[in-house]
Amino acid sequence: MIDLLPNDEQQAIADNIAEVLAAEAPVSRLRDGQAEDTDLQSRLAALGWIGMGLPEEEGGVGYGCAEEVLLFRSAGRHLLGPGLLAATLSARLAAHAGAHDIAARLVSGEAVSALFSPLETPDPIPGISGCFQRLDGDLADYGIVLTPVGAALIDNATTPGESTRGIDDAVRLDRIDLHDHPVRVWATSTDLRLDLHADLLIAATLTGIAEGARDLSVEYAKMREQFGQPIGAFQAIKHMCADMAVRCEAAWSLTVFAAMAMQDGRPDAEFQILSARTIAEDAALLNAAKTIQVHGGIGFTAECDAQLFLKRARLWSALGDRKASRLHALLDQPEPVRAASQGTAR
Amino acid sequence: MEFRFSRKDEQFRDQVRTWLTENIPSEARPSDGPESRTFDTAWQQRQHDGGWGGIAWPEAYGGRGLSLIQQLIWHEEYAHAGAPPPGCMFVGLNHGGPTLIARGSEAQKAYHIPRIIRGDAVWCQGFSEPSSGSDLASIRTRGVVDGDHLVITGQKIWTSYGDVADYQELLIRTDPDAPRHHGLAWVICDMRLPGISVQPIRTMTGTTHFSEVFYDEVRIPLTDVVGGLTEGWSVAMSTLSFERGTAMIPHQVELQRTVEELIRLAGEVPGPDGRRTAIQDDAIAARLSQVRAEVAAMRAMTYAGISRGLRQAVPGPEGSMIALYFAELYQRVQETALEVLGPLALERQGQAAAWTYRYLDGFKHTIAGGTSEIRRNVIGERVLGLPRGRS
Numbered sequence: 072m073i074d075l076l077p078n079d080e081q082q083a084i085a086d087n088i089a090e091v092l093a094a095e096a097p098v099s100r101l102r103d104g105q106a107e108d109t110d111l112q113s114r115l116a117a118l119g120w121i122g123m124g125l126p127e128e129e130g131g132v133g134y135g136c137a138e139e140v141l142l143f144r145s146a147g148r149h150l151l152g153p154g155l156l157a158a159t160l161s162a163r164l165a166a167h168a169g170a171h172d173i174a175a176r177l178v179s180g181e182a183v184s185a186l187f188s189p190l191e192t193p194d195p196i197p198g199i200s201g202c203f204q205r206l207d208g209d210l211a212d213y214g215i216v217l218t219p220v221g222a223a224l225i226d227n228a229t230t231p232g233e234s235t236r237g238i239d240d241a242v243r244l245d246r247i248d249l250h251d252h253p254v255r256v257w258a259t260s261t262d263l264r265l266d267l268h269a270d271l272l273i274a275a276t277l278t279g280i281a282e283g284a285r286d287l288s289v290e291y292a293k294m295r296e297q298f299g300q301p302i303g304a305f306q307a308i309k310h311m312c313a314d315m316a317v318r319c320e321a322a323w324s325l326t327v328f329a330a331m332a333m334q335d336g337r338p339d340a341e342f343q344i345l346s347a348r349t350i351a352e353d354a355a356l357l358n359a360a361k362t363i364q365v366h367g368g369i370g371f372t373a374e375c376d377a378q379l380f381l382k383r384a385r386l387w388s389a390l391g392d393r394k395a396s397r398l399h400a401l402l403d404q405p406e407p408v409r410a411a412s413q414g415t416a417r
Numbered sequence: 418m419e420f421r422f423s424r425k426d427e428q429f430r431d432q433v434r435t436w437l438t439e440n441i442p443s444e445a446r447p448s449d450g451p452e453s454r455t456f457d458t459a460w461q462q463r464q465h466d467g468g469w470g471g472i473a474w475p476e477a478y479g480g481r482g483l484s485l486i487q488q489l490i491w492h493e494e495y496a497h498a499g500a501p502p503p504g505c506m507f508v509g510l511n512h513g514g515p516t517l518i519a520r521g522s523e524a525q526k527a528y529h530i531p532r533i534i535r536g537d538a539v540w541c542q543g544f545s546e547p548s549s550g551s552d553l554a555s556i557r558t559r560g561v562v563d564g565d566h567l568v569i570t571g572q573k574i575w576t577s578y579g580d581v582a583d584y585q586e587l588l589i590r591t592d593p594d595a596p597r598h599h600g601l602a603w604v605i606c607d608m609r610l611p612g613i614s615v616q617p618i619r620t621m622t623g624t625t626h627f628s629e630v631f632y633d634e635v636r637i638p639l640t641d642v643v644g645g646l647t648e649g650w651s652v653a654m655s656t657l658s659f660e661r662g663t664a665m666i667p668h669q670v671e672l673q674r675t676v677e678e679l680i681r682l683a684g685e686v687p688g689p690d691g692r693r694t695a696i697q698d699d700a701i702a703a704r705l706s707q708v709r710a711e712v713a714a715m716r717a718m719t720y721a722g723i724s725r726g727l728r729q730a731v732p733g734p735e736g737s738m739i740a741l742y743f744a745e746l747y748q749r750v751q752e753t754a755l756e757v758l759g760p761l762a763l764e765r766q767g768q769a770a771a772w773t774y775r776y777l778d779g780f781k782h783t784i785a786g787g788t789s790e791i792r793r794n795v796i797g798e799r800v801l802g803l804p805r806g807r808s
Contacts, residue, residue: 072419073486075721076728081418137418289801304804306790309797316796317738324717331420343717346710395699398706402696406677407713409497 075327077141084134085141091118092149098283101379104240107152109210115151116180121158129166130178136330140275144323147279147355150383152242153206153390156276157184160269161215164224167263168256173224177213185211185227187247188390193218198251199225205232205247206386213255217391222265224256225249239382267344269391271329274347277387278322281354284362284380285315291366302365311361318354325350339407345397352394355384420720422490430490436467437498446501449624454539454581457504461536470534471510473663478518478526479534485727488663496670505578509533509540513586515659516603520644520652525605529584541582543573543606543630544653550575551791553588554597554650558632560589560604567591567604567642569612569635575785579615579628582608587637588653591646601649605641612636622777661726665719665739669712672743675775676712676750680705683757686768695757704753711746718742734799741792744782751776 077085096111115121124139125131132138139159146155158177161184165174176182185208193201199216208214208227216223232245260266289312292303302308329343337343359381363370370377392400422430440463447453464470465479472491474480483491503510514533517526532538549556558571569589576585585606592600608615612635617625644652683696683705695701718739725735754772755762761769762776783789797803 072421072423073489073720073723074419074727075717075724077418289803292803300807301804303797303801304806306794306806309803309806310790310793312801312803313741313793313796316800317742320721320735320738321711321714321718321742324721325714327418328420328713328717328720331418335420343713346713349707349710350714395703398703398710401709402680402702402706409493 075324075331077137081137081141084138085145088120088142088145091115092145092151096149096151098150098376098379101150101241102374102376104373106243107154107207107241112152112154112158112183113180115155116158116178119178120155121162121180122178124159125162125166125174125178129162129171130175131162131166136271136334137327139272140326140330143272143275144279144282144326147276148283150241150280150283150379153186153386154183154211156269156272157186157206157211157215159272160184160217160222160265161213161224163268164215164222164258164263164265165256168258170224170256173213173256182212183210184213184215184224186390187214187216187225187249189216189218190246193249198253199223199249200251201249203247203249204235205245207243208232208245208247209243217266217269219260219266221257221259222263223254225252225254228252237386239386241379241383242386264341266391267333267341270348271326271333271344273387273391274322274326274329274344274351277348277351277355277384278319278326280380280384280387281315281322281351281358282319284355284358284377284384285312285319287376287380288312288315288358288362288365295367308365311365315358315361318350318358322347322351322354339404342401342404342407345401345404349394349397349401352384352388355380356388359384422486426486426490429487430494433491433494434498436469437494437500440464440467441498441500446504449626451581453626454505454578456501457506458536458539460501461503461506461510461534465535470536471514473659474514474534475518478514478530485661485663485723489666489723492663492666493670496667496674499674502667505539505541505581506533506536508542508578508582508586509538509584511660511664512542512656513540513584513605516586516652516656517643519655519659520603520648522640522643524640525643529605538583539578539581541576541578541585541608543576543579543585543587545575546572547574547629551788554601556588556590556601558587558589559593560591560602560637562591562639562646563636565639566636567602567639569604569606569632569637571632573630573632574618575627576615576630577627579608579630580617580625584608585630588649591649595647598650600647601653602646603643603649603652604637605643606635606637607641610635610637620778621780622774658731660736661732662719662722662724662736663726664736665715665722665743668743668747669715669719672747672750673712673716675754676705676708679750679754679757680709682754686757686759686761689759695759701753701757704756708746708750708753711749715739715743715746734795737787737792737795738800740787741789741796744789744792747782748779751779 119132122131127133162174162177186206187203190202211227214225232247234245237244325347329347332340332343362377471480472483476482560567587604587606591602612633614631616629688695688698765773
């Protein structure tokens with residue numbers, strides 16, 4: 072069966088997630104330039120969202136990558152902070168390495184994790200050293216660090232970091248220097264491709280941002296009138312919106328295809344995921360920028376939500392591998408093989 | 418959400434792959450003229466004899482009636498095997514034939530369908546006119562009833578394969594007083610009738626695969642009108658309902674093969690610094706990787722289109738998004754190719770010939786079959802619900 076669309080159960084999950092986020096996390100909550108509500112994540116954890124893709128034995132819900140990308144797409148559209156990704160990756164790493172207590176605490180929301188994004192490639196185990204940008208990290212119990220050689224779960228730094236104003240006002244940002252910081256849980260990248268999983272969920276997040284920006288533009292274009300008609304009637308505006316829609320369709324189709332490749336353990340999973348992250352990032356950045364343009368003067372102001380989408384898209388695109396190195400990695404990938412004929416190993 | 422082929426599908430894929438390996442012509446397809454017709458019709462005959470003549474056509478009409486998944490498999494295997502394009506068989510197989518199946522009389526179907534599917538008859542399309550391109554409903558070629566015939570006077574343009582076709586699906590105005598979309602007729606025009614003259618047009622690639630067609634009081638029997646004397650627009654629209662997401666598959670697979678071939682080429686030809694290969698240049702490598710990702714998106718979008726086709730009987734406007742994405746991506750890929758070739762891109766023979774041809778030919782993709790501008794309008798209005806501009 073070839074089906075990139077959600078089945079009935081998946082659609083129900085997606086609808087439920089959307090309903091919850093519309094009530095708990097409307098985008099308007101970020102308008103005053105305040106940081107994300109720290110209670111929000113524990114409320115979402117209580118719904119089982121952190122353990123969405125973990126097996127039931129690990130305290131998860133037992134769904135797969137398909138359901139995870141549906142969750143993160145919706146999270147992206149509502150500009151949910153990086154805590155959900157940090158917790159999801161941390162729980163997955165802990166579960167994989169057999170640290171079940173830590174996994175359980177992360178899934179329940181009892182423990183919180185923060186993304187530690189390296190400014191330079193950190194020295195690997197036994198202790199992590201390097202300079203990091205920590206996101207929403209001041210109250211976290213753990214930190215998650217992704218390096219080219221593996222993924223590390225660390226206890227959060229006890230000394231405060233150097234607080235920095237970030238491009239995205241809704242995410243608390245500080246700089247942390249780690250010196251031979253002990254690692255709680257470690258998995259090498261030959262053992263667990265947590266970096267690929269992160270790329271997939273970020274692709275889904277960026278797609279949600281691209282779609283949120285598109286919808287903001289379309290709504291405005293239908294409502295705002297100039298020269299006696301809604302501005303969406305003018306081709307310049309209409310075509311900008313059309314291009315946003317095409318970018319979203321490309322990003323989401325590929326994100327779903329990549330999710331299925333990962334879920335099914337296909338040999339081209341890395342190829343598809345690197346491609347999806349690239350396409351989704353382009354979509355989010357361009358759509359957000361053009362949404363400001365569609366909104367005209369209002370788009371430039373702090374009261375317009377367009378700038379929230381732009382800043383969040385920039386935040387995600389600055390994390391992890393830079394685009395240039397990701398494109399390099401994609402070019403190194405072998406050509407995705409065509410479907411095998413009968414009798415050939417899958 | 419699922420991407421898995423069943424055991425039966427895999428057996429089918431095997432069958433297709435085997436047949437294609439054993440039957441694809443070894444000679445190259447001539448680019449235009451009567452030799453291309455001979456090649457295209459012979460290949461269609463061979464496919465028909467092998468049972469592959471009309472894979473999407475209902476069995477009652479000599480087709481295979483394949484499921485959408487099987488059509489997907491056929492198209493993917495066909496393109497991966499490098500099988501020749503349908504060429505002048507395209508209009509009959511994808512437009513004329515399906516339209517007759519949907520709206521033709523029994524007599525029209527009985528006569529024309531077997532001839533199309535066996536490769537005995539070649540069709541072309543007479544829709545656009547010099548004054549009617551994007552605004553197709555403004556066509557002026559006139560058909561006046563005279564006894565048992567329609568007398569046609571006017572002109573058509575961009576008629577692909579007009580110089581080698583036997584029949585034409587011809588859209589004409591029968592009632593100039595009716596509202597624009599309502600006074601039209603879709604007729605089967607025998608291209609050998611007196612009063613028809615075909616003038617091939619040379620394109621910027623140097624080939625002549627389409628023509629202008631002039632009609633000077635051409636007498637077409639009323640029995641060759643399909644649908645009704647003023648039903649032409651609805652008959653023309655019924656053609657589109659046949660396509661449920663598979664049209665893009667061959668284009669997407671070919672583009673994927675093109676990009677992979679280009680990556681290999683970039684590892685062979687000298688790069689901008691004259692010492693290392695093109696792929697070792699960072700800017701070229703980034704562009705190659707970018708189009709690789711975009712082609713991957715194109716592939717996923719075609720599968721999304723198939724997914725929609727499996728769920729709904731009538732195709733929605735989302736197809737315009739895939740068509741638009743393909744057209745502009747194709748052009749970006751060909752531009753990247755010329756960048757890779759560097760000074761070799763100046764040549765139209767040897768290693769560069771196929772690339773420079775595809776680069777020039779690529780300009781048609783954002784124009785033919787619906788311009789990018791029209792496609793953006795369709796997406797804006799029918800996918801996003803934005804209001805139409807006031808005329």
